[in-house]
Amino acid sequence: MKKKAGLLFLAVVMIIAIVGFSETITLTLWTAPNPNQNLFWKTLLPQWAKTHPNIKIKQSQIPAARSSEEAILTAIASNRQPDICTNIFSGFAAELVSAGQLVPLDSFSGFKALIKTRDMQDVIKSWKLKGHYYVMPIYDNPILVWWRKSMLEKAGFTKPPRTYSELYALSKKITIPHKRYAFKVFGGQSWWDRWWDFMTLYYAASEGKPYIDVKRNKAVFDNEYGKDVASFVYTMFKKHYTTVAFGQHPFFKGAVAGAIKGPWSIPSAKSQFPKVLKDVIIAPPLVPDNYPTDKPVYTFADAKGMIIFKSCKHKDAAWEFMKWVFSNPEHDLLWLKLTQEPPTREDLLTNPLFANYLKTHPLLAQYAKYVKYTVPPALSPKTIDIQQSLTNNFMEPLMYLTVTPQEAVKNAVKAIDSLLSQ
């Protein structure tokens, strides 16, 4: 009888154990509403499902809204946020961290090893927030300048202008008022457009120095680099070497010889303007005349990453998934091939896996070269206010010549300091 009871007990324990261990965890994953990135996840996730039957990943694109941030915020407000989310830029991550929404990834075992495996020891440093790492950067898009080779050659330039003065010289030759200009300076009216003008130019001029001291909550671009950038913008508009409203696709339609662009423009140009793409040379952002020729040019990083929400009930499982995604270089290669956006790793030109692919994609290779010289925007929860202030107090007054370059820098620093102190 005792033996029977013992066997029965053992059977019950085994059943509970089997049921318990085989319980399937479901994690929700939101990815960027971008067809190429969606294709990447759709290709990758079946591989995960094969090797991890107990952790099911339910992937969907971030719901339709005017911006990913808006969709994520409304999800948080109604407690419908996913467990894992991609497409998070540094400023939004800072906002989420200050609201206590994110899990610090360095609290998981294996974080340091993953950073080493993915070869991102230097790049990850710029993602440190309040002493921790909350975001796993997925890709890092250096922002560079595209030039129309034929237009440069017609103007007598064998290579793209490197400095402001070289651009002025090109502008003199190329500009036909209200028809053709040498360079598109102004990125646009939205807050994020400051990434494509002020920040790209400031990082290039200053060797990647910060424009905001996040620890002291102060704007720190009232220096020679800030003034150089301001003088450049002012001169371009004063001499009518550029204009504000170009209409759609000015670069591809030949209205400008040069424009600041990210690597995402390569696939779109391939489908819309394949002939023009053959005429493109990619160069680093313009620098002040005294910028040393032997120093690398830094630039702005349009970088997005993956996060785990604190509300996730299975954090270890989420981390397991994240580790799996980023520890295999084949996954990064697949990303590179499908999205044409450089994954955040420093070995893109040295690791044969990537180098061989990049050899056959020279335009993308140019972007890969600059990944290690990229700097993301300041990790401030007030990113949008800061960038809106840069529009109102820096770019616009310079474009409309209502202030001198020195005044623009002083006014913008003052306005940003004031909003950072609130």
Added chain:
Amino acid sequence: MIRKTTLKKHENLKGWLLSSPYLIFILVFWGYPFVWLVVLSFTKWNFMTPKKFIGIENFVKLFSNPFFWTLTWNTFKFMCYFIPMVLVFSITLAVAFTKAKKFKAFLAISFLVANVSSGVAYSIVFSQLFSSNGPLNRFLYNSFGFIIPWFTNPNWAMFSIAIMVTWKFLGYYALIFMAGLQMIPKELYEAADLDGANKRTRFFKITLPLLNPSIVMIMVLAISLSFGIFTEPYMITGGGPLNGTQTFLLAIYTDAFERYRAGYAASLSIIAASMSFAIIYATRKIIEREVDFS
């Protein structure tokens, strides 16, 4: 007597049943959000952390913020450009429609196409058309040596948006005026002809006064539209240059979803709605007249 009461009750119930889907719809999609909006306007909330009750702080901040007055001024400017422009052109178009001998309906529908076209799509078309190096400016520059800074000059930008919105609503408003014109009895014009009235007198003494209900309706629609401009500045100017095209709706959106200040955005939307209501009320008081067609 009992039967009459039962019938009355029955009719009453039927009335409530018939109108209940609409009432439920209003309660869910208008009543609840409205109450929520009012509650939100007294709080500080960034969508992520718990809401904090702050009394009327949002409203105080709002009125002391110079940007609020910029929004008010921009909306006023837009109304000054848009309302006269759309009134004159849509009445003219309606008169033209009524004079047309053939294809009246086709003409009216053709003008209505603009109204149903996507705001995003036509914003892209106009931004191309009005750009510094666009076809319009290139023609002006080549022919007359000057350009019009449609979207690049703070004073012109709002006017350009008013032109776009006028183009969109012209056909729709003309249809309303056309219906109003058809209501006017022909005998009145015949009587005026016998009295020797010229075209001008007929228009100003008969047509315009008898079009009053349509004019009031268009004014109400146009004023509420002026407070709801969003797509055009969002797509083309982003509120610039120098905040010249910032509108209430654009600011509400930016404050709520870009700056995460939901409470402040709620208070701004309440003030904007109250202002539009007040202007509509005043306008009706001033221009609305009792019209007798007999």
